[in-house]
Amino acid sequence: xxxxxxxxxALLVGATVVLLNVTAGAQEPARRRPEQxxxxxxxxxxxxTQDAGVAVRTLDALTNRSIEGLTFEYRSDGTVGLDLQxxxxxxxxxxxxxxxxxxAACVTEGHDHPALKALPLWTPSRxxxxxxLNAITHLPAPIVVAAPxxxxxxx
Amino acid sequence: MAARKLLAAATLLIALxxxxxxxxxxxxxxxxxxPGTGFDDSTPATPVGGNPGLTxxxxxxxxFLQAAALWTEVLKPERDIFVAAQFTALPAGVLxxxxxxxxxxxxxxxxxxxTWYFDSLADHLTRDDLSPPTYDIQANxxxxxxFYLGFDNxxxxxxxxxxxxxxxxxxxxLNFANAVNESNGAIPAxxxxxxxxxxxxxxxxxDVTTNKIWNAMTPAERAASAINVRKVSWSGLNVKRNxxxxxxxxxxxxKLRSPAGTSSxxxxxxxxxxxxxxxxxxxxxxxxxxxxDVAGPSTTDACGPILNDVSGRIALVDRGTCAFxxxxxxxxxxxxxxxxxxxxxxxxxxAGLGGADxxxxxxxxxxxxxxxxxxxxxxxxGEPLRATLQLDQSVFAGTDRVKRQVMLAxxxxxxxxSSISHxxxxxxxxxxxxPAINGDLxxxxxxxxxxxxxxxxxxxxxxxxxxxxxxxxxxxxSNTSPTVVLNSCDSLVPNTIHPSGCSISDALNICGGLPGxxxxxCVALGTAALRFGGQITASQQSAINRCAR
Numbered sequence: 001x002x003x004x005x006x007x008x009x010a011l012l013v014g015a016t017v018v019l020l021n022v023t024a025g026a027q028e029p030a031r032r033r034p035e036q037x038x039x040x041x042x043x044x045x046x047x048x049t050q051d052a053g054v055a056v057r058t059l060d061a062l063t064n065r066s067i068e069g070l071t072f073e074y075r076s077d078g079t080v081g082l083d084l085q086x087x088x089x090x091x092x093x094x095x096x097x098x099x100x101x102x103x104a105a106c107v108t109e110g111h112d113h114p115a116l117k118a119l120p121l122w123t124p125s126r127x128x129x130x131x132x133l134n135a136i137t138h139l140p141a142p143i144v145v146a147a148p149x150x151x152x153x154x155x
Numbered sequence: 156m157a158a159r160k161l162l163a164a165a166t167l168l169i170a171l172x173x174x175x176x177x178x179x180x181x182x183x184x185x186x187x188x189x190p191g192t193g194f195d196d197s198t199p200a201t202p203v204g205g206n207p208g209l210t211x212x213x214x215x216x217x218x219f220l221q222a223a224a225l226w227t228e229v230l231k232p233e234r235d236i237f238v239a240a241q242f243t244a245l246p247a248g249v250l251x252x253x254x255x256x257x258x259x260x261x262x263x264x265x266x267x268x269x270t271w272y273f274d275s276l277a278d279h280l281t282r283d284d285l286s287p288p289t290y291d292i293q294a295n296x297x298x299x300x301x302f303y304l305g306f307d308n309x310x311x312x313x314x315x316x317x318x319x320x321x322x323x324x325x326x327x328x329l330n331f332a333n334a335v336n337e338s339n340g341a342i343p344a345x346x347x348x349x350x351x352x353x354x355x356x357x358x359x360x361x362d363v364t365t366n367k368i369w370n371a372m373t374p375a376e377r378a379a380s381a382i383n384v385r386k387v388s389w390s391g392l393n394v395k396r397n398x399x400x401x402x403x404x405x406x407x408x409x410k411l412r413s414p415a416g417t418s419s420x421x422x423x424x425x426x427x428x429x430x431x432x433x434x435x436x437x438x439x440x441x442x443x444x445x446x447x448d449v450a451g452p453s454t455t456d457a458c459g460p461i462l463n464d465v466s467g468r469i470a471l472v473d474r475g476t477c478a479f480x481x482x483x484x485x486x487x488x489x490x491x492x493x494x495x496x497x498x499x500x501x502x503x504x505x506a507g508l509g510g511a512d513x514x515x516x517x518x519x520x521x522x523x524x525x526x527x528x529x530x531x532x533x534x535x536x537g538e539p540l541r542a543t544l545q546l547d548q549s550v551f552a553g554t555d556r557v558k559r560q561v562m563l564a565x566x567x568x569x570x571x572x573s574s575i576s577h578x579x580x581x582x583x584x585x586x587x588x589x590p591a592i593n594g595d596l597x598x599x600x601x602x603x604x605x606x607x608x609x610x611x612x613x614x615x616x617x618x619x620x621x622x623x624x625x626x627x628x629x630x631x632x633s634n635t636s637p638t639v640v641l642n643s644c645d646s647l648v649p650n651t652i653h654p655s656g657c658s659i660s661d662a663l664n665i666c667g668g669l670p671g672x673x674x675x676x677c678v679a680l681g682t683a684a685l686r687f688g689g690q691i692t693a694s695q696q697s698a699i700n701r702c703a704r
Binding site for chain 2: 064065066067070072074077078079080081082083084086088089090091092093094103104105106124
């Protein structure tokens with residue numbers, strides 16, 4: 001369905017005004033759209049690594065595919081869930097060749113890579129108290145960045 | 156301030172001019188940052204490669220939004236998919252990590268029982284948010300990594316394309332990965348489960364040696380299959396349908412010939428020198444010897460000038476100490492017509508040879524350590540060996556030789572987080588979901604460039620909910636109306652779904668668009684075939700035919 005540009009503009013401007021008024025001072029960010037931080041940075045307190053629940057683990061923890069210590073969640077409709085707690089991750093490593101070229105690959109060289117011994121395991125929660133960057137309260141207009149109208153240029 | 160206004164105007168323009176998503180859900184990214192770092196890095200930046208950001212932080216955000224928008228556009232999720240993203244200082248050499256937070260089974264809408272689905276796909280199928288307190292995908296990238304932030308895949312040497320890297324990592328979060336511990340073959344199962352559990356990715360992971368899918372294997376069989384190099388492939392129908400649109404014909408091989416017979420070895424192609432050809436280069440293999448000196452401690456590493464006669468032959472050298480290009484240039488200078496670099500670690504399949512040097516004019520490739528050692532032993536025993544380093548045109552680059560299916564990355568030794576949950580590295584053109592992010596990738600996830608979207612289609616991202624798994628469903632977007640309706644005439648005949656995934660309406664849809672009488676004849680032939688096949692009764696046949704008039 002194609003929406004006339006004028007109508008879309010009016011809708012967007014209207015939505016912007018409403019959103020700016022509604023979300024000013026709001027505790028929980030309306031985070032239902034791809035968002036953007038303000039052009040000059042964060043006005044309010046931002047997420048710190050501590051807030052984000054960062055724990056220091058090794059690569060073994062990130063790519064760990066054992067479920068030992070994990071808890072299954074059972075629901076009345078038969079649904080069963082398993083919180084992976086940051087395990088089963090895919091880790092992208094980069095190595096720089098003698099010619100300066102960077103080669104990036106998902107974990108291929110085993111677990112003894114010295115750079116990986118202090119890799120943070122990050123398990124943030126979608127809690128209202130999280131100080132995530134909230135575009136709605138900062139931007140002059142909420143944006144939705146869609147796919148480009150023309151195909152990306154190929155090399 | 157002027158810059159801020161400019162960006163605001165630019166983003167508003169983007170919002171106004173680009174098409175809105177028309178589906179229920181989107182991939183949404185929450186950006187986490189410590190003040191002044193990561194996404195909040197206010198270091199001024201010049202717009203690059205289509206990225207309009209005016210600070211480093213903005214450009215990082217735009218890359219994530221671009222990746223999220225691209226995935227949203229092609230996947231059309233039923234529910235919002237929540238991604239938590241942050242850039243923090245990670246150890247040198249680590250670009251980032253990503254993955255799902257939850258896996259789910261037996262939820263309403265799950266197409267297979269006792270089968271795990273990643274958070275994002277489970278939400279999509281059940282049309283609900285199964286874990287509101289948590290993110291579906293977590294992505295953590297490094298502020299220390301040299302990323303290129305443009306959208307045009309034009310990364311300069313020494314950098315990695317962030318957009319492609321984020322697309323890749325989000326792909327894993329969208330279920331381009333299994334829930335298997337490849338080290339022992341185990342799949343998570345709840346306490347007390349009486350039936351074995353599988354995962355939706357393993358439903359289409361097939362070992363072409365045993366002809367078994369992973370969900371039908373014991374853990375021990377899966378562990379053995381995980382290292383069955385180039386014998387594990389994807390059996391889903393949608394990848395099969397698209398593989399020849401995407402992959403080129405020709406797999407790099409070394410054909411080895413001796414009085415004892417002929418064999419074929421896996422080889423990793425070089426990123427430098429002339430590409431391999433179908434006819435290839437053929438010559439006697441000779442072990443190249445150089446001095447054990449400061450350039451290289453071994454007499455077989457080819458890090459110095461070659462001392463023996465390799466002229467007109469294919470030189471066998473060992474990996475180690477110096478760059479691959481140095482070894483090949485040394486062999487070339489001694490007259491070699493090709494080079495085989497034998498790996499110095501057990502890692503199969505052999506990786507390619509990285510590097511760049513325009514001075515290289517002969518082909519080269521890497522063979523595995525066992526093959527290299529075997530060749531050396533045979534040469535030492537005086538056996539004459541000839542080799543052809545070529546592209547084998549009998550297969551497409553990335554398909555197996557048994558089922559002709561697109562291969563998955565069975566690696567020996569097994570590599571958790573990498574094994575199986577990628578396409579095989581030999582695929583060409585290079586694919587987004589290979590283990591390595593190759594420099595020639597473009598930001599595409601679908602044919603004609605890429606097979607990632609067809610694989611996700613097999614998993615169920617475009618299910619028509621007809622009860623037939625999408626990876627074997629011949630009619631992916633079935634007409635699933637309760638009864639067969641033609642020309643607004645309800646025949647009241649149940650629109651049953653065939654095990655192929657096609658309904659009676661799908662079968663008759665082939666007649667659509669034909670003019671009057673031809674349409675009636677077409678439907679009559681169709682219903683006759685359906686009756687002959689036992690799909691409908693005589694009275695139902697008549698009812699449908701009446702509607703066609």
